[in-house]
Amino acid sequence: MTRTDPLDVPRPHAQLHFGVFFQGVNHWTIWSAPESGSQIDPASFRKVAQTAERGLFDAFFLGEGLRLREVDGKIHDLDVAGRPDALTQLAALAAVTRRIGLVSTSNSTFNEPADLARRLSGLDLLSEGRAGWNVVTTDNAWTGANFRRGGYLDHADRYRRAEEFLTVARALWDGWADGAVAGTQTASNWAAPGAVRQVRHRGPQFDVDLAPTLPRSAQGHPVIFQAGDSGEGRDFAARNADVIFSAHGNDFDDALAFAEDIRTRLRAVGRPDDDLRILPGTEIIIGATEEEAQEKKRWVRLQQVTPATALGIASLLWGIDLSDRDADGPLPAEDPVVAENDGSFGARRIADPRAVVAEWRAKAEAPGWSLRETVIALGPQRGHVGTPAGLADKFAHFVRHGALDGFNVTPYLIPDGLDDIVDLLVPELQERGVYRTEYTGTTLRDHLGLREPLTHRTAADRRQAS
Amino acid sequence: MAPPFALYGREFTCSRKELPLSRPALHLAVELDGDGAHPAAWRRAAHSPDQLLTPRRVAQVAAVAENAGFTLITLDDGVLPPGAAPNPVGRIGAVERAAFVAASTSSIGIAPVVPLTYAEPFHVSSQLASLDHVSAGRAGWVVTEEDQPEAARAWGRPLVEGAEARARESRDGVEVARALWDSWEDDAVIRSVATSRYLDRERLHYIDFTGETYAVKGPAIVPRPPQGQVVVLGRPDRVPAAQLDVGLVGGHDLTSITAAAAAAGTARVFAEVEVALDTPDATAAARVADLERHAPWPDQGRLRHIGSAEQLVALLRELSRHVDGVRLHPLVLDEDLAVLSRLVLPALSERRLVARPLPGTSLRTTLGLARPANRFAAASLPEDAR
Numbered sequence: 001m002t003r004t005d006p007l008d009v010p011r012p013h014a015q016l017h018f019g020v021f022f023q024g025v026n027h028w029t030i031w032s033a034p035e036s037g038s039q040i041d042p043a044s045f046r047k048v049a050q051t052a053e054r055g056l057f058d059a060f061f062l063g064e065g066l067r068l069r070e071v072d073g074k075i076h077d078l079d080v081a082g083r084p085d086a087l088t089q090l091a092a093l094a095a096v097t098r099r100i101g102l103v104s105t106s107n108s109t110f111n112e113p114a115d116l117a118r119r120l121s122g123l124d125l126l127s128e129g130r131a132g133w134n135v136v137t138t139d140n141a142w143t144g145a146n147f148r149r150g151g152y153l154d155h156a157d158r159y160r161r162a163e164e165f166l167t168v169a170r171a172l173w174d175g176w177a178d179g180a181v182a183g184t185q186t187a188s189n190w191a192a193p194g195a196v197r198q199v200r201h202r203g204p205q206f207d208v209d210l211a212p213t214l215p216r217s218a219q220g221h222p223v224i225f226q227a228g229d230s231g232e233g234r235d236f237a238a239r240n241a242d243v244i245f246s247a248h249g250n251d252f253d254d255a256l257a258f259a260e261d262i263r264t265r266l267r268a269v270g271r272p273d274d275d276l277r278i279l280p281g282t283e284i285i286i287g288a289t290e291e292e293a294q295e296k297k298r299w300v301r302l303q304q305v306t307p308a309t310a311l312g313i314a315s316l317l318w319g320i321d322l323s324d325r326d327a328d329g330p331l332p333a334e335d336p337v338v339a340e341n342d343g344s345f346g347a348r349r350i351a352d353p354r355a356v357v358a359e360w361r362a363k364a365e366a367p368g369w370s371l372r373e374t375v376i377a378l379g380p381q382r383g384h385v386g387t388p389a390g391l392a393d394k395f396a397h398f399v400r401h402g403a404l405d406g407f408n409v410t411p412y413l414i415p416d417g418l419d420d421i422v423d424l425l426v427p428e429l430q431e432r433g434v435y436r437t438e439y440t441g442t443t444l445r446d447h448l449g450l451r452e453p454l455t456h457r458t459a460a461d462r463r464q465a466s
Numbered sequence: 467m468a469p470p471f472a473l474y475g476r477e478f479t480c481s482r483k484e485l486p487l488s489r490p491a492l493h494l495a496v497e498l499d500g501d502g503a504h505p506a507a508w509r510r511a512a513h514s515p516d517q518l519l520t521p522r523r524v525a526q527v528a529a530v531a532e533n534a535g536f537t538l539i540t541l542d543d544g545v546l547p548p549g550a551a552p553n554p555v556g557r558i559g560a561v562e563r564a565a566f567v568a569a570s571t572s573s574i575g576i577a578p579v580v581p582l583t584y585a586e587p588f589h590v591s592s593q594l595a596s597l598d599h600v601s602a603g604r605a606g607w608v609v610t611e612e613d614q615p616e617a618a619r620a621w622g623r624p625l626v627e628g629a630e631a632r633a634r635e636s637r638d639g640v641e642v643a644r645a646l647w648d649s650w651e652d653d654a655v656i657r658s659v660a661t662s663r664y665l666d667r668e669r670l671h672y673i674d675f676t677g678e679t680y681a682v683k684g685p686a687i688v689p690r691p692p693q694g695q696v697v698v699l700g701r702p703d704r705v706p707a708a709q710l711d712v713g714l715v716g717g718h719d720l721t722s723i724t725a726a727a728a729a730a731g732t733a734r735v736f737a738e739v740e741v742a743l744d745t746p747d748a749t750a751a752a753r754v755a756d757l758e759r760h761a762p763w764p765d766q767g768r769l770r771h772i773g774s775a776e777q778l779v780a781l782l783r784e785l786s787r788h789v790d791g792v793r794l795h796p797l798v799l800d801e802d803l804a805v806l807s808r809l810v811l812p813a814l815s816e817r818r819l820v821a822r823p824l825p826g827t828s829l830r831t832t833l834g835l836a837r838p839a840n841r842f843a844a845a846s847l848p849e850d851a852r
Binding site: 036038067082085088112115118123145150179187307 | 516545546559565569587588593595602654657665679684688689
């Protein structure tokens, strides 16, 4: 990519933000290499978080799945699995990090505001304003089988519940007036009379009446992340989120189209169109030369897409059990079966399997790819591959043209997978002026350059925005 | 002795057998919530009220307790405010505080209070298993009940009415949490390159719990805790003894404590003792009287010691003949914890009545409790044979 004049771009002063997503599920995390560390040892989490902090990342991000994934009614056994509870792990990390944001993926369907809003608030206080909440929703009874309340939620109600959840959570987070607690032991009251407001909410999803038990943190509220990609999800984000953890970070045009779409939706709800950060999830593979990077990519893909994983991905696409086939042989001759529900949960669905299979056949034919090679070449794709300088040029181009605000990086190795990014890529980005050289604030909201929480803005702010 | 259980490839002491009798006579736990056991304790705290809900404060009191040589800290909690005006009405969730403390301590056991009256047992199980991982096997759990109707309104759930119904929720919740901890066998992660399998699904188990009010499928989403089972503490008159590792018994005097301890039926018994000690600046009685000007010290049916450190040492010595441990509830943390650490624990340690927990040792091992066999694995093979 050619280097553009840094000032002859839509956002000449834009800064790239990095988060790190310690995934703990799915085949992108390599578990078979000698350098693959534990997925549950607290030292792995500490190492990744501290490396990210050394690299001046904005956030350390943990996912959540409330039931072990299954394929054909059996527990999926090919990928890493078994994660700590996100908020518990992050509270521990708050004690061994100083600046980096700590973001928990937590489910709005199978939690209640009194509990979850308080846990998030506790993390926010213990980290002195570094907490974030990635709001996710679930509708299925399969996950509900682990909970008292069961799978009671209609698909259409997922976001309604999430939004009402946020309304209650924000009321709780705003429940204490600033300076509510006395500054001296001789005060007549520990909390000033009237400084703590009871939260009463009665809606379709929640009917609660409670006293908030925590003050606001240094950043006001935990930062709200959102990852849903549907129209509904995007609208939810435009109304509520501070950060979108998107799936649009590989291709520049796709990323830009997504960002433009989000900006349009932001304006439609009366928010400034720079009110939200877009951080696509990505993998970054770095080599000293382009060839070395491609070679490393090949190694990474072979580790990620084992023969069994190739068959698993193909089974999902074909809708039939291909586990007894030879991954190093040709593509299955059968046509895909489009099933309503094949008993697989926790995995992404493919919209039009017939079209995808047809494309795979066409593209695999000339080079004579095996099934595994085809999955590697054409299966789920992600990430950026290149030299530190090449990647820095590319990312500077992305961010200066408003296609994204940064990346939530998913390391393919735990716990050392960030080392190259921090040691090699970050200095190149800094040299190009698109990456901070020190933390200038203390909170996650500061790092992301976000405005006040939505409920703290005055009417004047909102008028200015529209 | 059984070989040590390896944790994350490092040395870790969590014996599969009951430990020999050379263990100390008495384990001391201390409750560290807020500013102390008295509702007005904040008035005698060494910090201003607005410093209570800060990470510095949370870490500092835990460090004092660890340095003093306590076996265990407990952190009280509940969905409702800890008190009412004019006293403190705020607190950070106990599991979050416990995890934070775990990362800044190395040997002390950490037991958050988590009631199960309204909480999701699946979440509670995950949180406590995770606490055991982040503390490398030092997690405990104090099971309590939410007995105020306001708790139901806060959760937005139907009122669990009456002592019997609350006991049912605790019983079912502990059963679910414990079954989930066993739902991953210790060696479920196999990383078999030959077969491309990370997990052995034969070593993962659906718990298929069905209680009176709900059902839970499993397996857990968190691998088995380092201790196998987190150490569960609770009142034996409220939670079935078989579900508890440590029974917490009350009683106003030695006789009633002794009787309760004898009837507990739990592997270990800790007595609940409230303490107000003489400090260099004021007698215990004067300190209590000072706080009583602001609020009464509610009677929770526990033995209360108001007096000198020496008298407390004698009392604990006497108690050590009847119970395995004592959980202390200090009147004012900033005052009484200092006396406990300067005078009481050293005196007990000198008499070899207490011993400091060792780094790299599980809470179970410190308490002389065996690492439990896995209920699901045990069905196929004896664990020692695996």
